[in-house]
Amino acid sequence: MATETHEDFSEPILPGKGASDYERYLRTDDLLALQKTSEEQSHPDELLFQTVHQSSELWLKLGTTEVARATAHVRAGELGAALRLLRRASLCLQFIVRQLDMLEQMSPWEYQTIRRVLGHGSGFDSPGFREVRRVTPPLGEAFEAAVAGAGLDVVEVYVQGREHEDLYQLAELLIEWDERVSLWRFRHYKVVARVIGDEVVGTQGTPVELLGGLIKNKLYPELWQARNELTALAKEDD
Numbered sequence: 001m002a003t004e005t006h007e008d009f010s011e012p013i014l015p016g017k018g019a020s021d022y023e024r025y026l027r028t029d030d031l032l033a034l035q036k037t038s039e040e041q042s043h044p045d046e047l048l049f050q051t052v053h054q055s056s057e058l059w060l061k062l063g064t065t066e067v068a069r070a071t072a073h074v075r076a077g078e079l080g081a082a083l084r085l086l087r088r089a090s091l092c093l094q095f096i097v098r099q100l101d102m103l104e105q106m107s108p109w110e111y112q113t114i115r116r117v118l119g120h121g122s123g124f125d126s127p128g129f130r131e132v133r134r135v136t137p138p139l140g141e142a143f144e145a146a147v148a149g150a151g152l153d154v155v156e157v158y159v160q161g162r163e164h165e166d167l168y169q170l171a172e173l174l175i176e177w178d179e180r181v182s183l184w185r186f187r188h189y190k191v192v193a194r195v196i197g198d199e200v201v202g203t204q205g206t207p208v209e210l211l212g213g214l215i216k217n218k219l220y221p222e223l224w225q226a227r228n229e230l231t232a233l234a235k236e237d238d
């Protein structure tokens, strides 16, 4: 017969700071101390500004971790496992695009007060985006090796997509990662133009115009080029 236990569920059992296991596990004391207090703020909207940036960094941390894990799976020939992780990574980018909306809730005039306390702080130094730049090329290389290993080229992955379902799905998730980075850049450019203008320079001296130019950057150009080739190929068949 099972012995009856009298566990007190209101008492924390995990080690660490905080009154409950919820607070201990999530380290909410530390997390919620990462934003300026109202006494430290130059403007109350600093909470909005810090929340959007800090949460973007967290989603980028998750997304880029999953891309690196997916790359290892592709190298090991475990395409199904890679697909799961790349779907998550893509969602992470979707979330950070959406949360840029929040920045447009700030008054462009009042934002100038916040801008004064940013020092030389610039998105170019975002650890999350540095990781995007770091993990993206190895994923492309692993994909190319997988395509070559199947005796195909990228165009054939599409033409014979039904016979190579996993490779086809992988190609689509790579182009999705690429597309979502561009969509973020486009959305960010519009937010910047709306908040500080499109004919000014940023906190690190970069002309905002230059940000507009980055929108056309392609992470995996061969996947975009494959579309042109598919269209040309289809024309030959007409």
Ligand code: HEM
Pocket (backbone or CB within 6 Å): 052, 053, 056, 057, 100, 103, 121, 122, 123, 124, 126, 128, 129, 185, 188, 191, 192, 195, 196, 201, 202, 203, 204, 205, 206, 207, 208, 211, 214
């Ligand atoms: C009011 C909000 C924002 C303004 C006014 C703004 C402004 C700028 C400006 C002017 C630049 C050009 C570099 C410079 O000189 O600073 C830049 C770059 C950048 N910002 Fe922002 N930004 C805002 C929000 C964000 C957010 C929420 C993120 C998310 C992490 C972010 C990430 C970046 C990144 C990654 C770059 C480098 C550009 C690229 O790789 O495409 N920014 N931003």
